[in-house]
Amino acid sequence: MIISPRLERLRDAGYKLTTARATVLGVIETHEGHMTSAEILDEVSKRDSSIGRASVFRTLDLLTRLAIIRPTYTSGSATPTYVLMPDGHHHHIVCVQCHQTIEFEDCGLGVLSERLEAEFGVKLTGHLLEFYGVCGDCSEAGVVDDEG
Amino acid sequence: MIISPRLERLRDAGYKLTTARATVLGVIETHEGHMTSAEILDEVSKRDSSIGRASVFRTLDLLTRLAIIRPTYTSGSATPTYVLMPDGHHHHIVCVQCHQTIEFEDCGLGVLSERLEAEFGVKLTGHLLEFYGVCGDCSEAGVVDDEG
DNA sequence: ATCCGTATTGAGACATGGTATCATTTAACC
DNA sequence: GGTTAAATGATACCATGTCTCAATACGGAT
Numbered sequence: 331m332i333i334s335p336r337l338e339r340l341r342d343a344g345y346k347l348t349t350a351r352a353t354v355l356g357v358i359e360t361h362e363g364h365m366t367s368a369e370i371l372d373e374v375s376k377r378d379s380s381i382g383r384a385s386v387f388r389t390l391d392l393l394t395r396l397a398i399i400r401p402t403y404t405s406g407s408a409t410p411t412y413v414l415m416p417d418g419h420h421h422h423i424v425c426v427q428c429h430q431t432i433e434f435e436d437c438g439l440g441v442l443s444e445r446l447e448a449e450f451g452v453k454l455t456g457h458l459l460e461f462y463g464v465c466g467d468c469s470e471a472g473v474v475d476d477e478g
Numbered sequence: 479m480i481i482s483p484r485l486e487r488l489r490d491a492g493y494k495l496t497t498a499r500a501t502v503l504g505v506i507e508t509h510e511g512h513m514t515s516a517e518i519l520d521e522v523s524k525r526d527s528s529i530g531r532a533s534v535f536r537t538l539d540l541l542t543r544l545a546i547i548r549p550t551y552t553s554g555s556a557t558p559t560y561v562l563m564p565d566g567h568h569h570h571i572v573c574v575q576c577h578q579t580i581e582f583e584d585c586g587l588g589v590l591s592e593r594l595e596a597e598f599g600v601k602l603t604g605h606l607l608e609f610y611g612v613c614g615d616c617s618e619a620g621v622v623d624d625e626g
Numbered sequence: 627a628t629c630c631g632t633a634t635t636g637a638g639a640c641a642t643g644g645t646a647t648c649a650t651t652t653a654a655c656c
Numbered sequence: 657g658g659t660t661a662a663a664t665g666a667t668a669c670c671a672t673g674t675c676t677c678a679a680t681a682c683g684g685a686t
Binding site for chain 3: 498
């Protein structure tokens with residue numbers, strides 16, 4: 331079993347390091363990007379077919395609670411995708427036409443984060459920032475947008 | 479049918495103003511907060527029992543594409559909640575323990591938004607900012623957090 | 627107000643995504 | 657190695673969302 335720094339965060343939080351958990355996290359870490367639950371199930375199954383469906387979902391839930399991954403919607407109400415938040419945060423732009431995601435790094439939210447912690451008495455461990463709009467390709471393709 | 483400014487955005491974008499759409503949006507606007515699809519279906523049905531399930535989901539999808547609402551997760555991999563983005567944006571803090579959400583207003587993301595538009599050649603219409611952490615109540619209740 | 631063309635609808639069967647249960651296994655600690 | 661509680665896997669189950677298609681109703685023109 332490969333014990334990544336993120337996997338150790340499980341143990342630090344009082345959870346056991348099991349094969350199922352290591353495999354699920356391994357799959358997501360290897361892929362680095364958005365994955366649907368179906369893709370994760372499929373890849374986990376390839377690596378270790380003895381791992382059950384339920385454990386995969388349980389692990390996704392656990393990783394979400396620890397802010398290691400985050401489920402987000404790239405298309406309307408359909409299947410969510412799970413994305414790794416290596417340093418507790420993630421930022422992307424979602425094209426509302428073609429559902430492509432563009433990821434970017436700096437968000438400058440550290441200051442806001444600290445202010446919110448003080449203001450609301452919370453302890454923040456991560457964040458997700460999503461912008462919505464129309465990507466360059468879709469704009470060129472001629473898209474409905476008569477606001478201006 | 480009540481025609482709210484947001485409903486007019488549908489027509490502006492080339493979509494018809496139907497009873498189903500007006501009702502779904504009306505429900506969400508009245509509620510002002512996070513709603514699950516089940517709650518929306520239920521409330522829509524109360525207001526007009528002739529509106530079908532499929533239309534509700536189709537409308538949620540449409541409103542999402544127009545950045546009028548946004549589906550987000552407050553708990554792990556379970557049901558998403560839909561939240562209104564009155565001015566195209568929304569910000570909240572989610573407690574990873576009790577799933578309570580705390581909403582806040584200013585995010586100061588206008589500058590970043592403009593920079594991203596220039597940098598990636600996109601036209602942005604809205605954004606969602608989510609912070610994750612442990613709320614005051616849960617911290618007091620004694621929560622696992624041994625990072626420091 | 628009425629007519630027309632087309633986007634949208636409602637119904638319900640269907641597909642998919644996620645969960646509960648419970649006997650069995652396994653990680654963590656000694 | 658032994659102990660114990662957390663975690664697992666199998667599977668049945670439930671919830672959430674989608675597809676199809678004939679029927680309907682919106683919006684524009686008259």
